[in-house]
Amino acid sequence: MPTPDTPIVLPHRVLPMHAHINGRYADWIWPLAALTENPSRHKASIRWRQCPVAFRDELRLVAWTMINGELRPTFLAERATRLRARVSLGDLTEAVRQWMYLAAWLEERGLTSLAQCTTAVWTAYDQHLLAADSSRERVLEILGTLTRLWAFDQLSARPVGVARPPWDELGADDYLPAVSSAGSGENASEPLAEETMGPLLVWALRMVDDLADDILAGHTDTKRLAETGRTIPSTPAGQAALKAYLDPLVAARAPLPAVRLKGREGYGFARYYVGGLTGASRHQVALYVERHGLVTAAAQRPGPCTLPTPITGRIAGRPWREALDFAETPRLIRLLVTACFIVIAYLTGMRPGEVLGLRHGCCPDPEPDASGRIGRHLIYGHEYKNATDEHGNHHSAGRERAVPWVAITPVVNAIRVLEHMVEPGELLFSHAVHGAMAGPSTGSLRSPALRVRIEDFVTWANAEAARHHLPSEVIPPDPHGAVGTRRFRRTLAWHIARRPGGLVALAIQYGHLRTALVSEGYAARSRDGIHELIDIETVRAVADTVADLNDDLQSGGGLSGPAARRAIKTAARAPRFEGTAVNATTARRLLANDDAMLYDNPQALLLCHYKREQALCHRTAIRDTPRLDHCVPRCGNIVRTDHHATALRDRADTLDKQATHVPQPISERLRDHADRLRGIADAHDRTRITLKDPTP
Structure with missing residues (x-):
């Protein structure tokens, strides 16, 4: 007892x-x-x-x-x-x-x-x-x-x-x-809407790739000025510099350098900023402030605390700031850390806990092999959700992944930004470094805090979009609620399965990402995690495609292409998908069945009824799913619908309009492309078959 x-x-x-x-x-x-x-x-x-x-x-x-x-x-x-x-x-x-x-x-x-x-x-x-x-x-x-x-x-x-x-x-x-039949856990969570995820990723990438250098330099200048203002001793030179800086502002009743008061409304005089900028001691600044009543004056006439940091970042081709402010860099650092989390979580498919468990040095630069070829960056981290010890019990420290994550360039950039802020071996998202309260702490930031920070990031990004007149880059609310931290994995799998060519707004080719995550030897399909989600999303996308095709054919629609008759037979079996609970096991079983899998490729305006042995998208090996970002026009798996024919003509009309606004060589290429698209649409009309046509 x-x-x-x-x-x-x-x-x-x-x-x-x-x-x-x-x-x-x-x-x-x-x-x-x-x-x-x-x-x-x-x-x-x-x-x-x-x-x-x-x-x-x-x-x-x-x-x-x-x-x-x-x-x-x-x-x-x-x-x-x-x-x-x-x-x-x-x-x-x-x-x-x-x-x-x-x-x-x-x-x-x-x-x-x-x-x-x-x-x-x-x-x-x-x-x-x-x-x-x-x-x-x-x-x-x-x-x-x-x-x-x-x-x-x-x-x-x-x-x-x-x-x-x-x-x-x-x-x-x-x-x-x-x-x-409904899923559970992350399989049941809704992916983020394209309209939300697109600009969210654009702003996160922009923060990491274009603005990080300015923010990190500004943060360094802020810490340097604050430390100088707190510790520098009194000297005649500092006193003279203080008077030279403040006397004209006081005489002209101009705005004074001010910072917002913590936990209260209003502004206070920026003592440490002024001391660091002029070299005056705390005592000298305090005497000057008291003598001239600057506490009240700063609250009435708050002005900026401009940093000497050079501005190199651009948004829409223009400098994103005229200057950084002493008081804003802490928030910009929090936003930068949040942007790094978004980039890593979304573009790797890691679970939130796995991202937060990464440490400085987890993604070393690859060494060249014997032939001089440099491979991909790999991320060595821990998994926690299913980590068990030798007795099968939960192991809270996690276990190192048997197969490392593959990191594409934006992820590597985000990791390097975080490594700039923490010591070697320390957690990239260390609470002691990035937490709201400075001081000793163990562990990393937690998901609830990051959920709040992501919403703050969205607010900041939308304000920047308005300030830079970029209405197309405003991040709209997601119809299913807050962005959170757990939905990125499901969203990544959704986009890889359903948007093989990617979207311009997302700034990432999902086909390339599928190659990095799935097709490379580092990430074999036998591995669990994000690959299971991709399989599940792929099968769900196929189920939707087959159901839509069945409805279209029942309404008199027609198909063309080498695989048109096979697609009609598959569409006739569409009801067998209804009510099926799609989990990892059923997804693998269905993916292995060539007759059941019909893939939509909205970028190429076609369907792919995938047959391994006649696929032209894989040049070196035959795989169990198509490379929809590498569709080949002469492939025997292609199917087109009446809707595709209409879309081909619409795209041709758009190209013709573009051709009137560009130089002649480019104009000719655009018009040739438009003619080819109309030729494909015309061929569809001539060769289309319907349910009424005899099927051998």
Whole structure:
């Protein structure tokens, strides 16, 4: 039995990163940070005042047993893989929270002990959960925490006698709704709309590639001026420079250098800025301010604190600032760090925790091989979500990825910007460096803080778009809510699957990114993670394409091209996609079925009914999916619809209009291209077949 002074986390469970954060069994708040080495993990705690009084002692003992113990191997063996001996910190705190909810529900019914949880009580509570939350997945998770309550009560030094939950004995299916075809987790989250993701990525890339040098230099100048203003000693030269700088401003009643007051409205005189700029000491500046009443004057006439930083960045071909301000560089640094997160998270497909766990030096410059060829940049990081130790339990420190991530140039640039701000070996998103409060800290920034910073980034970008008269680069709200941090992976997979040629607004060719992530040897399709999401999104896109084609054919539409008849047969089987839950397993199975896969290529204005053996998009190897960014006109997999023919003529008309505004050689090429597009459309009209035509 633990005593009041027993540590909450016993020494054999304490991990080094947060070893100093612990408490005593009798405390009202139990800090649990000592259980994790995940740098982006919330430093969770258990607050026992939130637990009904009658159940506190019982739940304390069970919770302490779960924190420091583990389930028996025989117990786990009987349940196959349904339970682990130990769970992650997040799952642990969620379990205790659900136990407290159970205790509150029991208290409302006049029960005062967990020993009163009979089979009938468990069944009633299950019905209560279903009435409150109809999600099968969510209720199943809660039932798992209640099974763990019973299991750890048996292992405690003084068992209460909680009855075995009936779903553990009989199976959960009798206590849950039927399985839904909808996905869950990140597969169920909505991708960001193209209209939102496009300009968001443009501004993030612009911040990293074009503005970072100015912001980093401005931040260095700000720190230098502030440090000088705080520490420089008094000298006659400093006094003279101070008077030479401020006397004309005071005499002319001109705006004075000012900064916003922290936590309050209004402005204050920028003492450190002025001291650093002139070389006057704190004492000399303070005497001058008091003598001339500049505290009041600065609040009434706030002016800029211009930095000497040269401006080299451009937006739309013009300098993005006339000058940087002493007071704005902290916010610009936060925005720059946020832009780096957006670029890395979106253009690698990493989970947020994996991005936040990256360290200085994670992406070394590649060395040339024996032939002198320099390969791609690789990112060496950790994965946390599915990391387990040798016993199959959650491993909070994560594990190094067996296969590193491939980094395209924008990602490398973002990592280099972050490495400029942190020391070698330190977390790129270190809370101690980038947190709102300066000072010692362990771990990285966390996802909730980054969600707020991303919204702040959107606000800043839209203000810049207005200031630079770029209405097409305003970031509109996403129809499904806040951008957040978890939706980038799903959005990347969506764009790779559905926009193979990329969009001009996104400034990245998704076909190139698919090559880097999927086709290269570094990222074999057998690897899990982003590749599973790409497979799932690809199959979902195919299902939509086949369904639309079926509807079009039923309405009298026609097809042309070498694979037109095969496409008609595939469209006739479109209903088999309906109601199918697309997960990684079904996605791989469907991708392997040539007859089922019909890909839309909106950039090339065609469909691809992919057959491995006759595909011309892969020159060196035959793969299980097409390279839609490398469509070859003579390929035997091409299909075109009536809509494609119309779009081809529209594109030809656009080229003809462009030809009237450019020099003659370019004009001739545009008109030749327009003629070729109309020729393809005319050939479609001559050779199109419909459902009424006989199919061999």
